[in-house]
Amino acid sequence: MGVHWWPKSRAIVLNYFLIRICQGKRDNKILEIGCGAGGNFFFLKQFGELTGIEPDERSIEAARQYNDVKIIKGSLPYAIPSMDKQFDIIALIEVLEHIEEDRESVEKIKTLLSSNGHLIITVPAFMFLWSEHDVYFQHKRRYTKKQLEQLLSDAGYNIVFSSYFNFFVFLPVLILRKTGLFNLIKRIKMNLSGSTNSLSDTAITEGGIIGAIFTFLAKIEAFLLRYIKFPFGVSLLLIAKKK
Numbered sequence: 001m002g003v004h005w006w007p008k009s010r011a012i013v014l015n016y017f018l019i020r021i022c023q024g025k026r027d028n029k030i031l032e033i034g035c036g037a038g039g040n041f042f043f044l045k046q047f048g049e050l051t052g053i054e055p056d057e058r059s060i061e062a063a064r065q066y067n068d069v070k071i072i073k074g075s076l077p078y079a080i081p082s083m084d085k086q087f088d089i090i091a092l093i094e095v096l097e098h099i100e101e102d103r104e105s106v107e108k109i110k111t112l113l114s115s116n117g118h119l120i121i122t123v124p125a126f127m128f129l130w131s132e133h134d135v136y137f138q139h140k141r142r143y144t145k146k147q148l149e150q151l152l153s154d155a156g157y158n159i160v161f162s163s164y165f166n167f168f169v170f171l172p173v174l175i176l177r178k179t180g181l182f183n184l185i186k187r188i189k190m191n192l193s194g195s196t197n198s199l200s201d202t203a204i205t206e207g208g209i210i211g212a213i214f215t216f217l218a219k220i221e222a223f224l225l226r227y228i229k230f231p232f233g234v235s236l237l238l239i240a241k242k243k
Contacts, residue, residue: 005211009218010093010122010235011043013165016222017239021089021118022047028088031112033076034095037062041069044091051087053080077104086114092121097139106155110242118160118239123148125164125236131177148238157240163225164233168217173234 022028028048032040035052037059044050045068054060055075063071074080076099090113099105106119113119124134124142134142143151149159166173221230 005214007039008215009166011040012215012218013222013225013237014091014093014120014122015043016225017120017161017237018043018047018089021239029085029114030089030091031087032091032093033074033080033109034092034098035059035063035071038066038069040091040093041066045069047089055079077101077108080108080112083112086117087112088114088117090117090119092119094122094124096121097123097134097141097143098137100140102140102151103155106152106157110156113242115242118241119152119157121148121152121238121240123236123238125233129174129177129234133177143236145236145238148236152238152240156243158243160239160241162236162238163229164235165221165225165230165237166218166234167221167230167232169214170233 026046026048030044030048030050031053032044032050033053035041035054036056038052041050041052041063045066050068051070051072052063053072053074054063055073057073060071060073063069072081076095078101090109092109096102096105109119124139126144127142130139130142145162145164149162152159164170224230
C-alpha cells in the first residue's frame, strides 16, 4: 500500500525544510516523539540516526519493522525516558494537539534538544475548522500561528520559521466541513463498504485522482514556502531553537 496523500504532502513540505536545516549534513541525531507506526520514517531517516518515541504498544510493534530506527516507549510530558544524548532535530508531527499539557511538553522537549538543535512542529490550524475529523483522532485543540508562537516563546524558544500550509486545500476543507458534505460522503462510503466505524476527513479522499492532485499541490506549496508565508491553511508548521 502506498503512502496516503496527507502524510505524503506533509512530508514534501517538511523535507524541504530539513534539507535547509541540515545543509548537507547527514549524521544528525534525530528524535521523533509520537512516531506511531513509523509513517514519517521514510523521509526522516535520510537525514541521520533516527530514534522514535511512542506510547502505544501496537504502534511500537509496527514501527519495529524499521530495523535502522531505535524505538522507545514513552509519552509527553511526564513519561519520557532518560536519554544519554541530546538531539539535533526533534520532530513533533501532528502530536501536540493530542496532549493536554502542551506547555509542559515543549518545555520537556527543550531538555532533549542540543544547543544548536531544531524543533519541528506541525499541528492542525484554526478551531473553526474543528470537525468529526478532530474527534476521530482525539484532538484536544487546533492552533493559530500566534498561539503556537506564543506557546514556544513562553517556553524559552526562538522562532526560526512559522507558516500555515495545506493552503490550497483550505477552501475545499472549509466548505465541506461547514456545509456537512463531509458527513454525507462519509455515510455513503460507510454504507458502500459495510463499515460501522467513522471515517476521518482524510480517509474519504484516500487514493485516486484527488490524492494525486493534493500531492501535486503540496509540491507547489513547498516551492512557494521558500519565498512566502501563507496567511492561512489547514495545517501549521513551526521551527524553533532554544534561546
